[in-house]
Every structure is written in structure tokens, then in C-alpha cells.
Amino acid sequence: MSVTAAQGFTASGVAAGIKENGNPDLALVVNTGPRLSAAAVFTSNRVKAAPVLWSEQVLKGGQVSAVVLNSGGANACTGPLGFQDTHATAEKVADVLGHSAGEVAVASTGLIGVRLPMDAVLSGVETAAAALSEHGGEKAAIAIKTTDTVHKTAVAQSPAGWTVGGMAKGAGMLAPGLATMLVVLTTDADLDTAGLDTALRAATRTTFDRIDSDGCMSTNDMVLLMASGASGVTPGAAEFAEAVREVCADLARQLIGDAEGASKDIRIEVVGAATEDDAVEVGRSIARNNLLKCAVHGEDPNWGRVLSAIGTTSADFEPDQLNVAINDVWVCKNGSVGEDRELVDMRYREVRITADLSAGSASAVIWANDLTADYVHENSAYSS
Amino acid sequence: MSVTAAQGFTASGVAAGIKENGNPDLALVVNTGPRLSAAAVFTSNRVKAAPVLWSEQVLKGGQVSAVVLNSGGANACTGPLGFQDTHATAEKVADVLGHSAGEVAVASTGLIGVRLPMDAVLSGVETAAAALSEHGGEKAAIAIKTTDTVHKTAVAQSPAGWTVGGMAKGAGMLAPGLATMLVVLTTDADLDTAGLDTALRAATRTTFDRIDSDGCMSTNDMVLLMASGASGVTPGAAEFAEAVREVCADLARQLIGDAEGASKDIRIEVVGAATEDDAVEVGRSIARNNLLKCAVHGEDPNWGRVLSAIGTTSADFEPDQLNVAINDVWVCKNGSVGEDRELVDMRYREVRITADLSAGSASAVIWANDLTADYVHENSAYSS
Incomplete structure (x- = not known):
């Protein structure tokens, strides 16, 4: 289910060779429309990873056609060259999918201060694009794990015919200042960017913003909500906000339940x-x-x-x-x-x-x- | 050496039976004058232990003739009855020594939320008073230990004939907002309360206030500086402040070096x-x-x-x-x-x-x- 529970989305997760142990480490989530509206919240850590700086720019346009996520490296504190790596990743996704790079969000998680192996990332994008599927949500959720012991997904379905789904990763450095770790939410509700933004900010304020596993705020936190409009239904603002809150609360609870080393x-x-x-x-x-x-x-x-x-x-x-x-x-x-x-x-x-x-x-x-x-x-x- | 390194002070440390394991748990430090001037800094935690509330009142008078310290119980979060216990302890010290209770400071350390065994405390005061000695500084330093593995003392001696000495305890809940844990400093310099206060605040600001073992601020922190004037020498303000800072920095470094469970x-x-x-x-x-x-x-x-x-x-x-x-x-x-x-x-x-x-x-x-x-x-x- 996960990010492909809502209509109008495909996803995939592959082992691109970024992680030395060969585990899945690259996920792609694509909005097939008809809408491409999106909203996001990012870490309030002032030391921001390159993908956060990039995606903040992308979101200013209010449209996201795809998000590419990698585990195995945070691409944080990597300087101008690290930012170029993020840019190249977005360009590669745009190139393979025939999109504009300015509508491709990028997210990364892993060790701070190390450059990504770009050969592996770029060839992984090709493999992931080829593997895109309407049933790829679970594989995408698995590919973004780092020290997570389980992958985390959640879904809320409205009787009116629209759905909010999502995936999350996060097991340490888990004390969000605004968002937390990597979370991608999708919906087929027919909403514009402003409607998404209001619901997302209200939801994260009382869910991800109120978990605090270890007091340490990440450089890479991001919660992205994308709407395809594929259901053709425009829900009421309160009803939609509650569905987003429910999915966020579910994922936040799963993050706490899988926090590094925790027994309680x-x-x-x-x-x-x-x-x-x-x-x-x-x-x-x-x-x-x-x-x-x-x-x-x-x-x-x-x-x-x-x-x-x-x-x-x-x-x-x-x-x-x-x-x-x-x-x-x-x-x-x-x-x-x-x-x-x-x-x-x-x-x-x-x-x-x-x-x-x-x-x-x-x-x-x-x-x-x-x-x-x-x-x-x-x-x-x-x-x- | 410790608190009896300076002239004009006696001290003792005894096993009063507050700790179940029978280790020393009650210390007494007495200023034999001719001066009784004193200054102190206390925890900025808003949940303050009864002895902190009591000693803050005592210090407003600017004179301290004696301080009684116990380990084995913090007497924090013990309500009005806990405050009465502190008051009774000060009265007992005053009674045995022939002092005024309003000039007797009290300090406690140990588990929060448990009343002190007052029979043991009061009989311990009698034993400690009988054991007072010009060489009792080390025993006093031993009696205030809780999870400390070693007792902590420091001394700075001026060629001009005056001395600053001190003792400290502290091994956890060690992130002072103003003072840290229990520290008693003594000097035979001939200084008034204002002179002591200036030197003490300057010293703690860059020493105890800048250690942070575990981010947890205590309810019982106290640093007390008492001057006997017994050397007959009034040092310059800068010279005295430096001696106090040196002793504080030495003790603060010892606290970090003995922090609970630390390896670095x-x-x-x-x-x-x-x-x-x-x-x-x-x-x-x-x-x-x-x-x-x-x-x-x-x-x-x-x-x-x-x-x-x-x-x-x-x-x-x-x-x-x-x-x-x-x-x-x-x-x-x-x-x-x-x-x-x-x-x-x-x-x-x-x-x-x-x-x-x-x-x-x-x-x-x-x-x-x-x-x-x-x-x-x-x-x-x-x-x-």
C-alpha cells in the first residue's frame, strides 16, 4: 500500500549499490497526475543537507512530479560538490521520466559528511525508473530504511473515494524541529498546493513535531505530500486534514516504536x-x-x-x-x-x-x- | 586539606545512618571566625529542594557560622514537612554549637521525593559536632559522596598568607544552571560578603556553569563560600577572584572526571x-x-x-x-x-x-x- 495506495502514483525501490551491504537503497515515487500539486515541511536545523536545500527550491514552485530518495548517505555537509550531486540526481530522474528537473524533489539519509557514489546513484535511477509500478509502494518503503528494523507505511481511506497513503523512515537523530526524517505522503484527492500545505502543517505540528526519541535534530528531515487528483474528488478541508493527521500520527508512532535501541x-x-x-x-x-x-x-x-x-x-x-x-x-x-x-x-x-x-x-x-x-x-x- | 586548609575552620564527616550501606553521610563545616561572611549560588531549577529554600534565606543575612551537609537523601519534593526537617536540622546544629539557626546553612543530596530519617540526622549532628577538627576537611569531603567514586578537594594558597580551599560532590544530574551539586569553599582571607559574592559569581560562571555531564539540572545544587578572616589579610579583588576561580575550575574538572559511567x-x-x-x-x-x-x-x-x-x-x-x-x-x-x-x-x-x-x-x-x-x-x- 504505502505511497501507491492512492490512485495516480507509481513507485519502486531498488538496490543501487550505495549501501555497502547490498540492501535496497534507492526509491522513486512518481505522480502520474492529472495534478502535480505538492507541499512539504523541512528540518529547521540550520545545517541543512544538499537535498533539503534543493527540494526547498523545488517546492517553491508548488509542483512535484517525482521524488527520488536514497538511503546509505545523507549528502549533508558535502559543500558545493554535494549540491551538484543532488542537482545531477534530479536531472537524471527528469531525463529518464521526461519531466522537468525543477519538479523533482530529492531526499537522502545516512552518514553526514560523505559524498554519494554518484555512479551508483545515477544508474540506480535508471533501474528504479524501469521498475516503477502501481504496486511499488512497499518496495519504496523498504529502500529508504537505514537503521530501521522494519519499514513503515500507513493509509487512510475516505468513503468518498479518496485516499491518503504514506511511508516513513527514521530510527535515530529523531527530534524533529519541523518535520522528521524522510516521509512521503500521497493522495489522489483533488487539491491545490495551498490546500495540501494547510493540512500538512496542521498534521505535522501535532505528530512528527511531537516525537523526540533522542533529542537530536537531523540535517535531512523532510515530509513531502503529493496530490495526483486522480480520484476526481475534492474533500472538505477539515476532513482531508484529519486524514493527513491520522496517517502522520500512525507513521510517527511507528518511528517511536522502532527507535534505535529503545525498549520502551x-x-x-x-x-x-x-x-x-x-x-x-x-x-x-x-x-x-x-x-x-x-x-x-x-x-x-x-x-x-x-x-x-x-x-x-x-x-x-x-x-x-x-x-x-x-x-x-x-x-x-x-x-x-x-x-x-x-x-x-x-x-x-x-x-x-x-x-x-x-x-x-x-x-x-x-x-x-x-x-x-x-x-x-x-x-x-x-x-x- | 579541603575546607580546613584555610585557617578559622573546623570540619567533620560521620556515618549517621542515613545511607543504608553504613557509609559516611553527614558532614559539618564550622567557621570559627573572627569573620562569618559568606556568599552562595544556588540551582536555577525552579523545583528547589528544602535545603536550598532554607539556605537561600540564610544567605540573605550574609553570615554563615556553619553548614551541615548530608548525602543519602536530597530532601527535594518533600513538601512542607521536608522543609520542617531542614529547619529542625539547622536548629539542632545551632543548639549543639551555641549558634543562631539563622546562620546555619543546610545542604542535601541523594534520592528526590523521600523524607530524611530525622532521628539519624539529628543524632548524626551531635556525633559530627563532637568530631569537629582543624584536620577534618577530608572526612567531610568523603561524607558528602553519593555515586562519586572519589572525594574531591582543591586548595589555592597565596604567598600573601591566605588560602582558598574547597570540597565538592557530584557524579550525575550534572548540568548546573547556576551552581552545581554540593560545593563548600572556605577562605581565611579577610573579606566581607560583597567581596565574596563578586568573586564567587565570577568564578562559577566560567567553571561549574560550564560543565555539562548529562544535561540534567539538579534540584539541590549549591556552592557556598565562607570567609573566616583568620589570616588577617585582605587580598586584592582580582587576586582573590583568581584564587576562587582556580579552586572552582579544579573541582569542576574533578566532577567531570568522575561522572557516572563516563569513559571520556x-x-x-x-x-x-x-x-x-x-x-x-x-x-x-x-x-x-x-x-x-x-x-x-x-x-x-x-x-x-x-x-x-x-x-x-x-x-x-x-x-x-x-x-x-x-x-x-x-x-x-x-x-x-x-x-x-x-x-x-x-x-x-x-x-x-x-x-x-x-x-x-x-x-x-x-x-x-x-x-x-x-x-x-x-x-x-x-x-x-
Whole structure:
């Protein structure tokens, strides 16, 4: 299903030889129309990879006929020559498909600071173009994996006859400032660029923007939404936005569930906040607290570490009015000892932390992971 | 030496029974005058432990006759009853020594959210008072250890006849916002509170405030400087400030060198910054990047992770003018590949990262640690 669940799209995934282990590493997703409208959000990291700089330019035109994605190399911090490599990749796709390079988006993921093997990339584009299929979505999703243990896809179908589908990769350096890692969404809804942009920004704000596996923001993050209009149906804005949000939330949850080395998925809900911004600030501070992440790994309901994380924020709260629940046991009440911590059962993979600031009625949910020896091993034993 | 290196101070460290393992856990440092002037800096965490709230009040008077410190319990997030426990501890010290409780500072360290065993604390104060000695500095330094593997002391002696000495503890939750963990400094210089305060704030700003072991700010941090005036010498402000800075830098370096689970000490120097604030922001962002910390643990000169961390800051720089050296090899030049990364030798415990922003002439040094499986183990296997 994935990016070919919606009508008007073909896709493929091939092993181009970019990865030394011979795994699939190049994906192509093509919009066969009739529309070519598109919107995207990109990393807010100021050190941006060449494909991000290129695709930002492409998206200014509001039309994307194809996106080519490679794993096995981020093409970040590679200077003017790296940008030329991205440009050449887009030109090659345009050449093979008979499109304009100015409508070809490029995305890359892998090690920062290494040039791509362009012979492999360019011949891989030819192979991928030859393999394009209306059933190629899953192969494309597989080809963009790096340290992901599984490929990630999601679909939302409207009874009105249109569909939103998508694929994502991401397993580390996962703390989006705007988008996260590589995500391609497709729809056959008949919408213009402005309609896509509104729905996409609303969806990513409360999904990809609220996962924080390891506090590290990538140089390559990109979420691209392409519409073919092939269903001939123009959905209502709210209905479409909800479908995009649903697919984004599904993919974001899958990213957290497959984060590097993680043994727990932590759902942090901040309630009673004066503003949503306060709730997000507090949630993110908890999500990034290494000591708390270790405690969750050890299945230790160490609420003191939650309070010490809240205390570093500028959110509106009084220390003696903070309440914290772990898996629904209110272990901290009024900033002090609450219910018996022995009542907390943390054996399951999903752990729920609720922080009540007692300062208003706003709330937010941030998803995070625990910190494990496996994370350390995966990120110290080799470059990634 | 430690806090009794300067004339006019006695100290002791005893096993009061606060720690279940029977290790020393209560220290007392007494200023025998003739002066009792003092200054302190406290954690900027808004969730403050009871002893921090108490000692902030004491310091407003500018006079401290004694400080009592316990390990084995932070007395943080313990509500009004926890504050009463701190008050009772100060009253007990005042009672035994014949001082005023309003001049007795209290400091605690250990698990958050648990009341102190007050019978043990109060009888421990009596034992500690009976053990006070002009040679008790080392025992006091030992008694404030928690997960520290070694006790930390430092001394600076002026040829003019005055001395600054100190002790510190700290091994985790080590990312001070203002002070760090528990530090007591003493001097026999003849200075008033204002003179101490100026020197202390200048010293902590570039020492304790610039270490960041794990990004986690404590609820209990405190650095206390007490002056007895017993040398009869009033040093010049600059000379005294330098001695205090030297002792603080020495202790801060010892804290980093003994951080929980660490295998590397990382010296991050940011140069070419437009402002010192920019340099500190960039240094701290690098210091807190878990992926980089893992890479350093794996002795991998992964400069891409340095650039991705710099890219998340608001500092003044252009991505294509960033230069990064690891152990003096400039592996990144102009935001792209520089010297051969194979030239970097990272086998030793100290690793030096230099980030040149090419935006000005300001600089700063931040000290950090790597992220290891041992850190995860130490902070997940049991509450601390």
C-alpha cells in the first residue's frame, strides 16, 4: 500500500549499490497526475543537507512530479560538490521520466559528511525508473530504511473515494524541529498546493513535531505530500486534514516504536498547562531528560526526575502544585510524595507519564523513548 | 586539606545512618571566625529542594557560622514537612554549637521525593559536632559522596598568607544552571560578603556553569563560600577572584572526571563566536548531543554530529563557514569534509573538540562526558 495506495502514483525501490551491504537503497515515487500539486515541511536545523536545500527550491514552485530518495548517505555537509550531486540526481530522474528537473524533489539519509557514489546513484535511477509500478509502494518503503528494523507505511481511506497513503523512515537523530526524517505522503484527492500545505502543517505540528526519541535534530528531515487528483474528488478541508493527521500520527508512532535501541515507548501527556506552548515545552523537557529515560528503561517510577525536568522550563506552574502520574498511578501530588510507587507496573513497552501543571486547561502529548545500553552500542560501535 | 586548609575552620564527616550501606553521610563545616561572611549560588531549577529554600534565606543575612551537609537523601519534593526537617536540622546544629539557626546553612543530596530519617540526622549532628577538627576537611569531603567514586578537594594558597580551599560532590544530574551539586569553599582571607559574592559569581560562571555531564539540572545544587578572616589579610579583588576561580575550575574538572559511567572527558572549545553567549550556547548544544556523546565513547570522530548540534542553535554563523577539529585534526572545513578523519587519535580519556564559528572573536569552553552503557546501567538499575 504505502505511497501507491492512492490512485495516480507509481513507485519502486531498488538496490543501487550505495549501501555497502547490498540492501535496497534507492526509491522513486512518481505522480502520474492529472495534478502535480505538492507541499512539504523541512528540518529547521540550520545545517541543512544538499537535498533539503534543493527540494526547498523545488517546492517553491508548488509542483512535484517525482521524488527520488536514497538511503546509505545523507549528502549533508558535502559543500558545493554535494549540491551538484543532488542537482545531477534530479536531472537524471527528469531525463529518464521526461519531466522537468525543477519538479523533482530529492531526499537522502545516512552518514553526514560523505559524498554519494554518484555512479551508483545515477544508474540506480535508471533501474528504479524501469521498475516503477502501481504496486511499488512497499518496495519504496523498504529502500529508504537505514537503521530501521522494519519499514513503515500507513493509509487512510475516505468513503468518498479518496485516499491518503504514506511511508516513513527514521530510527535515530529523531527530534524533529519541523518535520522528521524522510516521509512521503500521497493522495489522489483533488487539491491545490495551498490546500495540501494547510493540512500538512496542521498534521505535522501535532505528530512528527511531537516525537523526540533522542533529542537530536537531523540535517535531512523532510515530509513531502503529493496530490495526483486522480480520484476526481475534492474533500472538505477539515476532513482531508484529519486524514493527513491520522496517517502522520500512525507513521510517527511507528518511528517511536522502532527507535534505535529503545525498549520502551514513553507517552508524555502534559495537562493543566496555561498554554499549549507551555505543555509542549514541559513535555519536551521530560522527553529529553537522560536520567528519566534511564529510569524508565529500568522500570523505576522515578518521579523526582520528572519534577527536576519540569523545573528547568519557563512554563507557568507552582512547584507545590505539580502532580505526576506514571501509568495512571499519581506518584506525585502537590509537588511531593503521592500514591505508593510500588503500585506502578512498568513491565509493558508503552509507559504513560502524565504531568499536571495545575495552571490552566491546555495540554499536549509528546512521544519519546527510553535510553538503553543498546542505543549507546548502536551509536558508538560504528558511524551512522 | 579541603575546607580546613584555610585557617578559622573546623570540619567533620560521620556515618549517621542515613545511607543504608553504613557509609559516611553527614558532614559539618564550622567557621570559627573572627569573620562569618559568606556568599552562595544556588540551582536555577525552579523545583528547589528544602535545603536550598532554607539556605537561600540564610544567605540573605550574609553570615554563615556553619553548614551541615548530608548525602543519602536530597530532601527535594518533600513538601512542607521536608522543609520542617531542614529547619529542625539547622536548629539542632545551632543548639549543639551555641549558634543562631539563622546562620546555619543546610545542604542535601541523594534520592528526590523521600523524607530524611530525622532521628539519624539529628543524632548524626551531635556525633559530627563532637568530631569537629582543624584536620577534618577530608572526612567531610568523603561524607558528602553519593555515586562519586572519589572525594574531591582543591586548595589555592597565596604567598600573601591566605588560602582558598574547597570540597565538592557530584557524579550525575550534572548540568548546573547556576551552581552545581554540593560545593563548600572556605577562605581565611579577610573579606566581607560583597567581596565574596563578586568573586564567587565570577568564578562559577566560567567553571561549574560550564560543565555539562548529562544535561540534567539538579534540584539541590549549591556552592557556598565562607570567609573566616583568620589570616588577617585582605587580598586584592582580582587576586582573590583568581584564587576562587582556580579552586572552582579544579573541582569542576574533578566532577567531570568522575561522572557516572563516563569513559571520556570532552573539552569543547567554541572559538570565532560573535559573542560569549553564542559560544556557550553552541558548546552546550554539542555537550548535550547524545549521538555525539555515543560517537566519542566509540572513539569515532563523527564531526557530522557536531555540525548537526551546532545547526540547532540560534548563534551567529554561516553553515559553509564552520570548522571543526577533533584532537587538533580539522576534520571539517568550511562546513564540509576537511582533513582525513583517520588522523584522529581518540584513545585517551580526554577528547578535545574545537568548533570555529568564523563569526567573531569570542570563545568559551564547556566540559562534558561521553554517553556509555555504564551510565545507562547506573541510572536504570536502581533509584538515585
